[in-house]
Amino acid sequence: YQQQARFPDGFLWGASTSAYQVEGAWDKDGKGPSVVDMLSHPPGTADFRVASDHYHRVEEDVALMAQMGLKAYRFSIAWSRVIPDGDGVVNPDGLAFYHRLIDALTRHGITPIVTLYHFDLPWALELKGGWLNRKTGEAFVRYARLLFSEYADKAPLWLTINEQNTMILHPGAIGVPADRALPDKRSLYQQNHHMMLAQAQIFALCHREFPGLRIGPAINTTSMYAESCRPEDAIAAHNWETLRCWSFMDVAVHGRYNALAWAYMRDRGLAPEMQPEDALILQQGNPDFIAINYYSTATIAASRGDGGDVAPRAGDQQIMLGEEGVYRPAENPWVGKTPYGWVVDPVGLRLTLRKVCERYGLPILISENGMGAPDKLEHDGTVNDDYRIAFLDAHIAQMRLAIADGVELMGYCPWAAIDVVSTHQGYAKRYGFIYVDRGEDDLKSLHRVRKRSFWWYKDLIAQNGNTD
Numbered sequence: 001y002q003q004q005a006r007f008p009d010g011f012l013w014g015a016s017t018s019a020y021q022v023e024g025a026w027d028k029d030g031k032g033p034s035v036v037d038m039l040s041h042p043p044g045t046a047d048f049r050v051a052s053d054h055y056h057r058v059e060e061d062v063a064l065m066a067q068m069g070l071k072a073y074r075f076s077i078a079w080s081r082v083i084p085d086g087d088g089v090v091n092p093d094g095l096a097f098y099h100r101l102i103d104a105l106t107r108h109g110i111t112p113i114v115t116l117y118h119f120d121l122p123w124a125l126e127l128k129g130g131w132l133n134r135k136t137g138e139a140f141v142r143y144a145r146l147l148f149s150e151y152a153d154k155a156p157l158w159l160t161i162n163e164q165n166t167m168i169l170h171p172g173a174i175g176v177p178a179d180r181a182l183p184d185k186r187s188l189y190q191q192n193h194h195m196m197l198a199q200a201q202i203f204a205l206c207h208r209e210f211p212g213l214r215i216g217p218a219i220n221t222t223s224m225y226a227e228s229c230r231p232e233d234a235i236a237a238h239n240w241e242t243l244r245c246w247s248f249m250d251v252a253v254h255g256r257y258n259a260l261a262w263a264y265m266r267d268r269g270l271a272p273e274m275q276p277e278d279a280l281i282l283q284q285g286n287p288d289f290i291a292i293n294y295y296s297t298a299t300i301a302a303s304r305g306d307g308g309d310v311a312p313r314a315g316d317q318q319i320m321l322g323e324e325g326v327y328r329p330a331e332n333p334w335v336g337k338t339p340y341g342w343v344v345d346p347v348g349l350r351l352t353l354r355k356v357c358e359r360y361g362l363p364i365l366i367s368e369n370g371m372g373a374p375d376k377l378e379h380d381g382t383v384n385d386d387y388r389i390a391f392l393d394a395h396i397a398q399m400r401l402a403i404a405d406g407v408e409l410m411g412y413c414p415w416a417a418i419d420v421v422s423t424h425q426g427y428a429k430r431y432g433f434i435y436v437d438r439g440e441d442d443l444k445s446l447h448r449v450r451k452r453s454f455w456w457y458k459d460l461i462a463q464n465g466n467t468d
C-alpha cells in the first residue's frame, strides 16, 4: 500500500475557475443578473462585477494556460449570460462568448470541462422562488439541452451542479442577497430534491440525445476522522460524513436517497415532498464519472448535547458548526492549516479517493483542490508562492498512491487557473497559478503575472506528473 503508480497517458492536468468569480462583465452584452450579483459584500472586499476581467481577456488567458501546458480547463457557464432571465429568450452574445472560449481552448489542445451551474442562479428565477420552485428544475434542464446542442461537438466533459452540498448545507458560505434571510432547513432539503431531479433528468437526456458526452456531479467531498476511538465519536464522524457527502452522491449515482440521511430528515420533519413520479426520475439518471472538490478533512466527536455543539469556531472554513445530538467539530493535532484556517491534509485526499472509488466504482475527476493565501507581488514583478507549490505537490503525491490503490483517476483541476474573487475574501485570498494585478476596490492594471507555481506546474505537466 505504499507503491507509487505512474500517472496514465491522457491524464487531464488542468485547472479550474467559475464564471462569476473570473469573468466580470456582469451586465455586458445582454447578460442578466444572477443571485451572486445581488449579494452584499463585506466592506473593502471586491465584488464580482469586474472580477478578473476574463470576459475581455479570454484569448490572453487561454494562451497563458496553454503556455503552462494545461491539458484541461474546467470553467462554468453563467446561466444568466446565455438565458438572461433563466427560462426565456436565449442571448446569442452569451452563447458566442463561450464559443470563443471553447474554440480558443480547442486551438491550444486544451480539453474543456464545462460546469453547467456554479452558484449563480439567474436572479429572475430566484424571484420566482428559486430552487424551491419545481419549475426552476425544468428551466435548468432546458438550459442544459441548449448548452449540449451548442457545444457538444467540441466539449466532451460536463459537470452538472458545483457543490450542491455546500449550497444546501451552508447557504451562508455562498452568501445571501442583501435584505433576504437564509432559507430554513426544510426548504433547503426541498430545494435539494428539486436539484436532484433536474440533475437526474440532465444525466438521462445527455446520454439519450448526446451519447458522445460524459457527465458527472461535482460535490465537495471529504473524509471525517473520529476524534478518538470512542465508539460514539466514530458514529458522530460517520453521521457527518454521510450527511455532508454520501447523502448527496448516493442520490446522484444510485438514484435513491441514502437510508441514514432519509431517517435523519424524516425524524426532524425535513424530508422533501416527493411526487409519485420522482422515484423513477431519480433512477433514470446515471453519471459517467464523479467529480470531487477536495480541500480538507474534518475531525468529529460525539455531540455533548449541552448546547455548545453549534458554536462556530474562528478561522474554520469548512463551516464547522456541529449539530446537537448528531456531531461536534473537534481539533486534529496531526494536520496543519492554511493562513485562512483551512485544514491541510494531503493524505486525506488519498483516503477520500479510496472511499469514493469503493462506494461508486466510477472514474474520478478532482475538479477542485488548492490553497488560498495572500500572495504578494514583489517589486521585481515575481510572485513566489512556494507554499502553494508545497501544498499541490503533497496532494499530487497522494494521488499517485491512490492510483496505485486502484482508483481510476481521470484528472486534476486545482483551484484556480488564475486568481479569482474568493467567495468572501475578495482578492486578499488568492488561489491562481496566474496573478491578477488588482486590489479590492482598486482595479489597477488587471495585468497577468505568472507565479512561481505556474512554472512549477508547467514542468510537472511536461513530465506527466511522474517527476521521479
Ligand code: BG6
Pocket (backbone or CB within 6 Å): 018, 021, 162, 163, 166, 220, 293, 368, 372, 415, 421, 422, 423, 424, 425, 429
Ligand atoms: C469551492 C468553490 O468550494 O471553494 C469555489 O467551488 C470557491 O467557488 C472555492 O472559490 C474556494 O473558496 P473561497 O471561499 O476561498 O473562495
